[in-house]
Structures are given as C-alpha cells and as structure tokens.
Amino acid sequence: MKTDSPFLELEAAPRVRVWFDGQPLELPDGANLAAALLAAGVRTFRHTPVSGAPRAPFCMMGACYDCLVETGGRVQQACMLEVKDGMRIARPHEAEAAHAEG
Amino acid sequence: MQKADLIVIGAGPAGMAAASEAAGAGLRTVLLDEQPRPGGQIYRDVDRAAGLRGSILGADYLHGAALTARLRSPGIEHVPGAVVWMIEQGFQVSYTREGRAARVAADRVILATGALERPMPVPGWTLPGVMTAGAAQILLKQSGVLPRQAVLAGSGPLLYLIAAQMVRAGTPPLALVETQTRADMIRAGRHLGGALRGWRYLAKGLKLMAEIRRAGVPRYTGATAIAVEGEDRAEAVAFESGGRGHRIACGTVLLHHGVVPNQQAARSMQVPHLWSQAQQCFAPVADAWGRTGREGVFTAGDGAGIGGARAAEYSGRIAALKAAEELGRLTVQERDRLAAPLLRQKARETAVRPFLDAAYPPYAEALAPDDATIICRCEEVTAGDIRSFARLGCQGPNQAKAFGRAGMGPCQGRYCGLTVTGLLASANGRSKDETGYYRIRPPIKPVTLGELAGAQDTPAED
Numbered sequence: 161m162k163t164d165s166p167f168l169e170l171e172a173a174p175r176v177r178v179w180f181d182g183q184p185l186e187l188p189d190g191a192n193l194a195a196a197l198l199a200a201g202v203r204t205f206r207h208t209p210v211s212g213a214p215r216a217p218f219c220m221m222g223a224c225y226d227c228l229v230e231t232g233g234r235v236q237q238a239c240m241l242e243v244k245d246g247m248r249i250a251r252p253h254e255a256e257a258a259h260a261e262g
Numbered sequence: 263m264q265k266a267d268l269i270v271i272g273a274g275p276a277g278m279a280a281a282s283e284a285a286g287a288g289l290r291t292v293l294l295d296e297q298p299r300p301g302g303q304i305y306r307d308v309d310r311a312a313g314l315r316g317s318i319l320g321a322d323y324l325h326g327a328a329l330t331a332r333l334r335s336p337g338i339e340h341v342p343g344a345v346v347w348m349i350e351q352g353f354q355v356s357y358t359r360e361g362r363a364a365r366v367a368a369d370r371v372i373l374a375t376g377a378l379e380r381p382m383p384v385p386g387w388t389l390p391g392v393m394t395a396g397a398a399q400i401l402l403k404q405s406g407v408l409p410r411q412a413v414l415a416g417s418g419p420l421l422y423l424i425a426a427q428m429v430r431a432g433t434p435p436l437a438l439v440e441t442q443t444r445a446d447m448i449r450a451g452r453h454l455g456g457a458l459r460g461w462r463y464l465a466k467g468l469k470l471m472a473e474i475r476r477a478g479v480p481r482y483t484g485a486t487a488i489a490v491e492g493e494d495r496a497e498a499v500a501f502e503s504g505g506r507g508h509r510i511a512c513g514t515v516l517l518h519h520g521v522v523p524n525q526q527a528a529r530s531m532q533v534p535h536l537w538s539q540a541q542q543c544f545a546p547v548a549d550a551w552g553r554t555g556r557e558g559v560f561t562a563g564d565g566a567g568i569g570g571a572r573a574a575e576y577s578g579r580i581a582a583l584k585a586a587e588e589l590g591r592l593t594v595q596e597r598d599r600l601a602a603p604l605l606r607q608k609a610r611e612t613a614v615r616p617f618l619d620a621a622y623p624p625y626a627e628a629l630a631p632d633d634a635t636i637i638c639r640c641e642e643v644t645a646g647d648i649r650s651f652a653r654l655g656c657q658g659p660n661q662a663k664a665f666g667r668a669g670m671g672p673c674q675g676r677y678c679g680l681t682v683t684g685l686l687a688s689a690n691g692r693s694k695d696e697t698g699y700y701r702i703r704p705p706i707k708p709v710t711l712g713e714l715a716g717a718q719d720t721p722a723e724d
C-alpha cells in the first residue's frame with residue numbers, strides 16, 4: 161500500500177488500526193473514513209462496474225457515490241462513515257458495487 | 263410514529279435557522295440531518311473545527327457556531343446521521359439512522375437541502391485525485407486534511423476562498439486556472455449597483471485575491487480546453503490561456519464553477535421547478551416565504567436558489583415564521599412584524615448575486631462537453647452518447663435513462679442531470695423547461711432490506 165500521501169494532515173490525532181483490502185493502516189480515531197484513507201495514501205477506493213475504471217472520493221458530501229467501499233458486510237459511502245478501531249474495509253466487488261445502486 | 267409540528271431537512275444555515283426560529287415560536291420541530299454534527303457543508307463541523315483551525319477557515323465560517331448554539335433548545339429535536347430517503351404527503355418522512363429505518367410525521371416540512379457543486383465534466387474528471395473545490399473545503403473543515411500539490415480550476419469566489427485557506431495552512435495551490443474572461447467582468451459591470459449594496463462581498467473577494475497574490479500563486483484567466491491527464495489518477499492539468507497551451511503537473515485537481523440547488527428531495531415530492539437563466543440551473547418555484555407549489559412544503563436556503571450562507575439563514579427563519587403562522591402559533595401581524603427585518607436583510611445579502619452570476623459564469627465547455635467526455639460518472643455515459651440519443655428522438659432526461667442508463671447509477675443524476683438537460687435542449691433546439699429534468703422517485707438515497715427489517719417504525723406497519 162502506498163503511503164506517500166498527496167495530502168497534508170494539520171493535526172495529529174490518536175490512531176487506531178483498521179484494515180483496507182487486508183493491509184493494516186493506522187487512522188485517526190473517529191475521523192471521516194474517506195478523508196482518513198486519502199490522507200493515508202489510498203488512491204483508488206473502487207472500480208466502476210461498467211469499465212473497471214478507478215475512482216476515489218469526488219464530493220465528500222454523500223452525493224457522488226464514488227467513495228463506495230465495503231465494510232460491515234455492506235457497500236457504503238466512505239465519506240459518510242467514521243473510523244472505528246478494528247474496522248475492516250475492502251474495495252467493493254463489481255456485483256456488490258452495482259447492488260448498492262439506489 | 264413520532265409526531266411533530268414541523269420537520270426541517272438539512273442542518274446547514276437555512277435548516278438550523280429555520281429550526282431555531284420555529285422552536286422559538288412554539289413549534290415542536292424535528293431537524294433531520296445526514297451529518298454526525300450540525301453545520302451543513304458551509305459550516306461543516308464548526309463546533310469542533312473552530313478551536314482547531316479557526317484562523318485558517320476565517321470569520322465567516324466561525325459565524326456558524328452562533329447557529330449551532332441555538333439548536334440547544336427544548337423545542338428542537340436534532341437527529342444527526344439521519345439519511346432521508348422518502349417524504350410522503352401528509353407528511354411522513356422516512357430516514358435511516360445507524361443502520362435502522364425510522365419515520366417521523368409533521369404538518370409542515372421545510373426542505374433545507376442546500377446546494378451541490380455544478381457538474382463540471384471535463385476530460386479526465388472521473389480520475390482519482392479530481393475532486394470538487396467543495397470537497398476540499400469539507401476535507402479541511404471536518405478533517406484538517408489538505409491537498410499538497412493541487413491545481414484549482416473553474417470560476418467563482420469559492421475558488422479564491424479555498425485557495426486563501428490553503429495559503430494560510432501553509433500548502434498553497436500550484437495554480438488557479440480560471441475560466442472567466444475580462445468580457446464577463448465587463449458584462450457584470452451593469453450589475454455593479456447591486457454589487458455595491460453588497461460591497462462587503464466584493465471587499466472580501468479582493469482581500470482573498472490579495473492573499474493569493476502575496477503567496478505567489480499563479481493565476482490564469484479565460485482558460486479553455488481544460489483537461490485532466492493521467493493513467494489511473496490525476497497527474498496534470500492541461501489548458502489554454504493567453505493564446506498558448508499550458509500543462510501543470512499535480513496530484514490533485516479541484517474543480518468548481520458554481521453551485522446549484524440540490525433538487526432531489528423537492529423533485530421527489532413533485533415540487534414544480536423552473537429554469538433560472540441567470541443562475542443556469544433549475545430552482546423550485548416558491549413565493550417570498552419559501553412556499554412551494556406543494557401545500558405545506560417550504561424550501562429555504564441554497565436549495566431554493568443560490569443566495570449564499572447568510573441569505574440562507576434569513577430565508578430559513580422567514581419560512582419558519584410562515585409555518586408558525588399557518589399552524590396558529592403566530593398571528594399574521596406577529597409574523598409580519600418578525601419577518602420584515604429578515605426580508606430586508608435577505609434582500610441586502612442577495613443584492614450582489616446578479617453581479618457574481620455574471621462575473622463568474624459557468625465554464626462553457628463543461629456545459630457542452632466534447633463527445634468523448636463522460637458526463638454521467640456512475641454509468642460512464644458520454645456527451646456524444648447523449649447527442650446520439652437526441653438524434654434517435656430522445657427529448658428529455660427520463661428518456662435518456664432508457665436509451666443509455668444516464669442518471670440510473672447510485673448518484674441518481676445528481677452530477678449529470680443538468681448536463682443531460684443542457685445537451686438535449688441544445689441538440690433538440692428546445693428550452694431547458696421543455697426538456698425538463700429526471701423524474702426523481704424515492705428512495706432518494708439507497709435503503710437496504712436489512713435497514714427496513716431493523717426499523718423502529720417501518721412504513722409497512724401502519
């Protein structure tokens with residue numbers, strides 16, 4: 161996993177361990193999950209069901225659905241979730257990403 | 263089912279102000295909001311961020327704390343983390359919270375659902391690393407996270423604000439690539455009278471520009487042919503400005519050319535909308551109180567037409583006063599006495615808008631993108647696809663769904679709807695109103711069977 165982040169974090173916060181696609185990451189406890197993953201250097205959150213193109217957060221306000229990840233057995237918007245200790249996050253598989261469609 | 267007098271949807275400036283004004287008039291008010299803490303996008307997380315990074319975010323942002331403070335009233339039940347997915351006549355509002363569906367009823371509804379970034383489809387805008395300028399603001403406000411190597415592209419005052427905040431945070435943007443031209447500014451000159459009444463905005467804008475200049479951030483204006491380049495993430499922005507081509511290597515591209523009303527909730531209730539030529543978007547038809555064409559449904563804030571955060575606050579209070587009068591908590595005289603200063607202040611706040619709308623018009627090439635440019639991010643439909651649907655007889659956005667799935671992905675057309683309307687209108691030589699918009703049906707946000715099964719009060723129960 162790349163950790164050379166294109167993002168700057170202004171403050172240091174206590175970290176907890178989460179797993180993203182099986183890799184351990186130390187993220188700020190209670191932080192916005194999409195922001196924390198971006199700051200940790202995660203570039204691609206999912207691939208589109210249509211062409212497999214990589215995507216990452218675009219709007220950060222729950223409107224674009226480009227930040228979809230799989231966690232807690234569901235495909236959810238990372239920008240609407242908070243980091244919790246021990247969280248397991250994965251890039252959604254095509255079928256599940258399509259299933260999340262409203 | 264829980265019953266209230268008023269349900270306010272959205273805890274941004276309009277929704278927070280509406281809820282506190284309504285509670286002050288004696289209405290039992292439920293304020294539903296998607297975020298864990300109040301503020302909306304403009305004052306996102308103000309209670310936490312003010313102490314941590316208030317000096318970067320500035321005084322306008324800190325004003326939001328005055329609004330969140332007023333939510334601590336016994337008349338307001340603020341439900342954070344509530345994702346509204348259906349609003350039924352009557353009114354019953356269904357939402358999901360912490361994985362469970364719930365429902366609340368009330369006699370009046372104020373939609374304070376705010377704005378979305380105007381879609382800015384340019385080549386490469388779907389690449390990781392490309393975000394809206396609003397997204398960068400949210401990252402900064404909520405998380406204290408800023409892009410290190412960013413280029414800002416588009417037009418409008420928000421670009422100056424985020425650029426200045428990045429300067430203050432010690433990570434200035436690499437460049438501002440602005441699409442507006444000198445001709446736009448000259449055309450805007452005829453609205454200068456209104457702008458001078460809103461001179462505080464102009465003064466603030468000039469101050470931000472001075473901050474950006476002092477930091478040595480290059481500015482390019484009249485930019486055309488903007489494209490984001492990169493294989494599987496943004497690596498550079500290419501564009502033309504001043505008669506020659508430019509290419510700036512970067513890790514993040516922030517796009518912005520204005521914000522537009524978030525229509526989803528209002529459209530799902532069949533609230534009539536009309537095209538606004540000045541703001542280049544659809545807005546719900548509403549009277550001075552924010553009353554829409556649907557009995558009992560109000561709209562306030564940027565969701566009713568873009569006016570900015572302060573105007574949103576006044577419009578929220580105005581709508582709440584009208585709702586309180588309709589429900590018998592205020593007399594018509596009391597309502598008018600309380601509303602008069604608010605209506606005046608709102609007019610003063612919005613006086614600058616015609617100038618801003620004319621000075622920073624949307625980027626023309628993003629309103630009519632090249633054939634190869636993706637316009638529906640979810641289903642990867644291109645502008646050329648939409649034009650070919652028009653040649654096959656497609657008249658409106660709803661038909662475009664059948665022709666090629668445009669607008670059928672999870673975002674439900676939030677980031678393609680206006681583009682599809684614009685492309686079909688010009689291809690068919692019809693107006694935007696004739697062309698129309700997607701029919702929005704509930705659920706306006708995805709809801710799972712599991713969430714319905716866990717419901718405290720499911721729609722099926724009664």
Ligand code: FES
Nearest residue numbers: 220224225227239
């Ligand atoms: S980034 Fe757009 S929905 Fe999460």
